Amino acid sequence: MSTKVIPVFTALMFMLTPGSFATSYSPYKKQQENKIENKIVYNKKKHSVTLSWSAFGSSGNYVITRGGSRLASDFVPVGSTSRLTFTDNKPNADKYENYYKITRNDITIIVSLEKQIFGDNMYFYDRKYEKAETPRNEMNSHFSSIGQGGPNGEWTTKRQAYYFKANVNGQTYDSGGSGSASSAEANSIELGFYSHIGGLGKIPADVKLGAIFTRPHLSGGANATCTFWRSIENVTVMRDFSWTVSQSTSARRMLIESTSKYISDIGSSNFWGSGGFIADACYTSSRPNWGGQQQWYTRNTVFPSGSGAMGGSYNMVWQGCVNPPQADNINSPIPATPIIREKPFLFIDDDGEYKVFVPAWQKDRVGPSWSTTDMGKGKVQDLLTNWYIAKEGDTDVEINKALKAGKNVFFTPGHYSLNAPIQVNRKDAILLGAGIASVTLEPTEKNTWGCIYADDKDGIVIAGLLMDSFNSTTYQVRVGNEEANADHAANPILLTDITCRVGGVQSKNIQIQASMQINSNNVVGDHFWLWRADHGSQRGGNARWVRDRCKNGLIVTGDDVTLYALFAEHYQEYEVLWLGERGRTYFLQNEPPYDAPNQASWSSQGGRVDGYAAFKVANTVKEHHSIGMGSYAVFTGTDGNVNKKNGFEIPNSPNVTLEKMCITRFAGPGNIQNVINGIGGSTATGVNRVPSYNNGAGTQPYDEEFRLPNRESYPAYIIMDK
Known part of the structure; x- marks a missing residue:
């Protein structure tokens, strides 16, 4: 008789006592009424595990077997009972290495502490109990079966994170293979949309994987310009690392021991992408190849010796890297990273408990934050003590309550509906998503404010989240209120791996004022994709300009x-509008809106200037410095007569400088007519660059009064602490 495994609903809250882990139930949601309730309690004093569950099956005893992990090669019998509870008095020594299958008739449920803590969308692998190929087989089955890899995967609602426990006794998660990661012989892990790989060791060398491939779904696999929304961190890749991606993709804290490439090798021509981001990494054997990537940003990474170019077409920025390419028109090596705090991450500590490592702030850093023996400078927080673990189905009520109680919030993969913004209103509070874009925050019709409002407090961290908009809101993310003026220089605010998406997925008209507004001082942003969708699951063309509205x-x-x-x-309108002093941006990638219907509807500065600059520094700003800026014309949805006068606009001021600017045209009849302030040439003649502009010969833009979002009132139950 075949046995079917039923997904189990566990929406449970941990209550810690000196002798045990205990749990209590939250109410069923309507769509989950047919799922089987269960809970698991670990008694530390007795070292026993007690299971309980609601009735299922028609007759006979419940048979209980135990394995060391969810996909363990062996599950051993531990008992049988007619009751709805069972105690295992001799579990495995590590409480997290006890996965129970409870079977009656042809139904089996799986119960474990990890499943209870983290929910159904986080998958844990343990080489101690599983074959090397087991994780790869499961992940690749997800890739092929639920649309993560195909064109429908771009808009799937499924979210998932895959976490690998540290290798033991010299074992690895590499099942062997050869050749490029794109080949069948490589036995690669294929990572799809809205997915995350995380290592649970202290350093990348603790978790060793084989080959990794992100398979593009356009042009037969050659075109990676829509290979979005996936991430990987804190692992070693032993064989080919084929990270063929574009925006909203993040590779962090990586040890790469073999070949690596960032453009597809499927087919024979037209290899291109629009990525990407790598940080805090080390390559040990060969210099990687970025091929036909349009642009890329790489930070605090070590490359093998050499200084030759490593590919890329228009704008490649290398910051705080060891052995980067030499400077030329395309490559911009920047010696150090002036101030950075790496993204926090989940790991298992020496005591066997789940912890979060929160890296320290560092200045003028070169190279990675970690070494082969040390996880780096920072603080360790106990997950079950210091954090609220949010699961799909939680709303702003549960999340804001946890923040108010002093907890940080770890978001497991899923969708989170918000009737009001998540309110981050205390010093050093952290919101951490399990992988970039595997966690999606979605305002409801009741929420006209946005997804996240962070108050003007020291040390706030917001990381690894996708803000989506099915309804109109003022913002998606706002940092600091309109009067924010605190000095956070000693403990800045960090935003890292943030995606804001406007449009593409909803059928009704929406209006967002700005995807993100930063009012606070001393904020550091480390990797954003702010995207008014140029395509999606909904009808495009003329409908998009009215349906998917967002100014900035x-x-x-x-x-x-x-x-x-x-x-x-x-x-x-202005895609980036800068009004603050002493701002710095290292790398900008931009395309203007594809779909401005005509020039009259898309003109700035009182209708006197065609289009809006991609990056606008207001005339009132006295000091600013940015480097590595690219804007690319794709006017494919217009009447054929839409142009943009300037890629970039800044005041002619002695302390305002932009460096390494580039414009070109990818598609459509319209052009960017100048690089900056009326000079530099038009995309009609191809690629044009301006190495540096500072108080130059161009025409200063007209003075403007900018219409910023008005001060909002807040829902009564989340009034900001002042």
């Missing part, structure tokens, strides 16, 4: 704001 991708009013790896695209 980013507005900065705070002083001393530093951004690394800023991707901002397709907004209807």
Whole structure:
């Protein structure tokens, strides 16, 4: 008789006592009424595990077997009972290495502490109990069966994270293979949309994987320009690392021991992508190849010796790297990263407990934050003590309650509906998503404010989240209120691996004022994709200009704001509007809106200037410095007569400088007519560059009064603490 495994609903809250882990139930949601309730309690004093469950099956005893992991090669019998509870008095020594199958008739449920803590969308692998190929087989089955790899995967609602426990006794998760990661012989792990790989060791060398491949779904696999929304961190890749991606993809804290490439090798021609981001990494054997990638940002990474180019077409920025390419028109090596705090991450500590490592702030750093023996500078927080673990189905009520109680929030993969913004209103609070874009925050019709409001407090961290908009809101993310003026220089605010998406997925008309507004001082942003969708699951063409409305991708009013790896695209007015002093941006990727219907509907500065600059520094700003800026014309949805006068606009001021600017045209009849302030040439003649502009010969833009979002009132139950 075949046995079917039923997904188990566990929406449970941990209550810690000196002798045990205990759990209590939250109410069923309507769509989960047919799932089987269960809970698991670990008694530390007795070292026993007690299971309980609701009735299922028609007759006979419940048979209980135990394995060391969810996909363990062996599950051993531990008992049988007619009751709805069972106690295992001799479990495995590590409480997390006890996975129970409870079977009656042809139904089996799986119960474990990890499943109870983290829910159904986090998958844990343990080489101690599983074959090397087991994780790869499961992940690749997900890739092929639920649309993660195909064109429908781009808009799937499925979210998932795959976590690998540290290798033991010299074992690895590499089942062997050869050749390029794209080949069948490589036995690669294929990582799809809205997916994350995380190592649970202290350092990348603790978790060793084989080959990794992100398979593009366009042009037969050659075109990676829509290979979005996936991430990998804190692992070693032993064989080919084929990270063929574009925006909203993050590779962090990596040890790469073999070949690596960032463009597809499927087929014979037209290999291109629009990525990407790598940080805090080390390559040990060969210099990687970025091939036909349009642009890329790489930070604090070590490459093998050499200084030759490593591919890339227009704008490649290498910051705080060891052995980067030499400077030329395309490559911009920047010696150090002036201020950075790496993204926090989940790991298992020496005591066997789940912890979160929160890296320390560092200045003028070169190379990675970790070594082969040391996880780096920072603090360790106990997950079950210091954090609230949010699971799909939680709303702003549960999340804001946890923040108010002093907890940080770890978001497991899934969709989170918000009737009001998540309110981050205390010093050093952390929101951490399990992988970039595997966690999606979605305002409801009741929420006209946005996804996240962070108050003007020291040390806030917001990381690894996708903000989506099915309804109109003022913002998607706002940092600091309109009067924010605190000095956070000693403990800045960090935003890292943030995606804001406007449009593409909803059928009704929406209006967002700005995807993100930063009002606080001393904010550091480390990898954003701010995207008014140029395509999606809904009808495009003329409908998109009215249906998917958003003026600005980013507005900065705070002083001393530093951004690394800023991707901002397709907004209807200034895509980045900078009003604060002493701002810095290292790398910008931009495409203007594809779909401005005509020039009259898309003109700035009182209708006197065609289009809107991608990056606008207001005339009132006295000091600013940014480097590595690319804007690319794709006017494919217009009447054929839409142009943009300037890629970039800044005041003619002695302390305002932009360096390494590039414009070109990818598609459509319209052009960007100048690089900056009326000079530099038009995309009609191909690629044009301006190495540096500072108080130059160009025409200063007209003075403007910018219409910023008005001060909002807040829902009564989440009034901001002042």
